[in-house]
Amino acid sequence: MKFSLRQLEIFVAVSRTGSVSKAAQAVFLSQSAASTALAEFEKQYNVQLFDRVGKSLRINQAGQQLLPHAVELLDRAQEIHNLMEGHAGYGLMKIGATLTIGNYLATLLVAEFLHEHDDSRIELQVHNTKTIIEQIANHELDLGLIEGGCHHPDIEVETWIADELVVFCAPQHPLATKKKVTMQQLLAEPWILREKGSGTRETFDRAFHNYHSQLNIRLELEHTEAVKRTVESGLGIGCISRLALKDAFRRGSLVPVNTPALDLGRYFYFLWHKQKYQTTGMREFLALCKSITADVSRSDEVNLTRIIKE
Incomplete structure (x- = not known):
């Protein structure tokens, strides 16, 4: 194969930030190194993945087709790395929650997950439903927990509680x-x-x-x-x-x-991109959420004091 995982990592970072300089910061490279790696990646396959609009980069159709496959490959590679390193955790998970869920459920669920898997990391973002859906569609989040409807054709929706x-x-x-x-x-x-x-x-x-x-x-x-x-x-x-x-x-x-x-x-719902590879960490987090709410019929009946173990 002509490409490297590092090139895919830079491509995904640029697609999420719309900027080589911001992508370089995200992957801990200099701007010139990131720019060179992206240019070589495109040149190797004679394909343009971004449209240059002023100083920003906007992912084009070719890039959109590649993005879910690149994210999936990087996720799988990270799991292999964790396995070979003997890590007990699941690496980094990016979760987005709407305000009601984020303020009253998600923070406690994240704390419980990290309590059980102390070698894992979670980045929790709290926004409204519209923003969470956009972030899931753009592969900026692994999972979404929302309280509004979602009809995006690329997003899988599962009823929670x-x-x-x-x-x-x-x-x-x-x-x-x-x-x-x-x-x-x-x-x-x-x-x-x-x-x-x-x-x-x-x-x-x-x-x-x-x-x-x-x-x-x-x-x-x-x-x-x-x-x-x-x-x-x-x-x-x-x-x-x-x-x-x-x-x-x-x-x-x-x-x-x-x-x-x-x-x-x-209802509250779980969201993930239909082309998103469900990592072990994602499956474990979903299972935790379901177990916490298994014995109640409505969100306000959840016993929040039981979520965090003493």
Whole structure:
């Protein structure tokens, strides 16, 4: 074979960063060495893998066809390396989680995984659903844990566990003492919501699909905790996952609003690229996630205190 694993590593790094200089930093080479290796790789096969756009490189169709095969080969090579070195862990895994999962489940699951496999490394990124899907599609992440829908043709989706959004307010809010709240009462209130592109907002918009024009959206925020703090201050009512509100409801700093007219159910999902080689580490992490949620029917029923072993 004409190519080396190092050339593939540089090609993948450039495809992810769009820059030779950033790719060089990622693979611990000088910019000139990385540029030379990429140029030789393309020259060996008389193929151009990137379109040069100003100072950036944009992967073209030939590069897109190569990318999943290069990522898979590098993953397999890393497993061989770990095996031959006698490593007990699984090397580096890049996992992306949406905000609700990332803040309330994923960090504990990652800690538990590393507790069991202390020679492994995990890079956890927390973004909204739209961003996680894009990163999986571009082979920037090994696994995704999301709370919104995904219909990307190149991504495998597996249902994980049920979740439920809940409308909530501050304890001093007039709706806090209502046994049941109607749609008209909800439409009369100012709302504090997650941003568009988030799985939480997607579920909320679906529940209010016939009433969008009547909603009074006062503020949109990118973080679940910011939504909770703002609602606590009395600026409006909100709607996020019951999992994220579990402690606040227990303390009484926020209270649920009974909304029988709304369907706020959804699921959490696992994502990976269809052409992605599932490493042993990925399979072990998925198995851990499933085992933690095996005995519950909804995300807020997970006993978080049991995840981390003493």
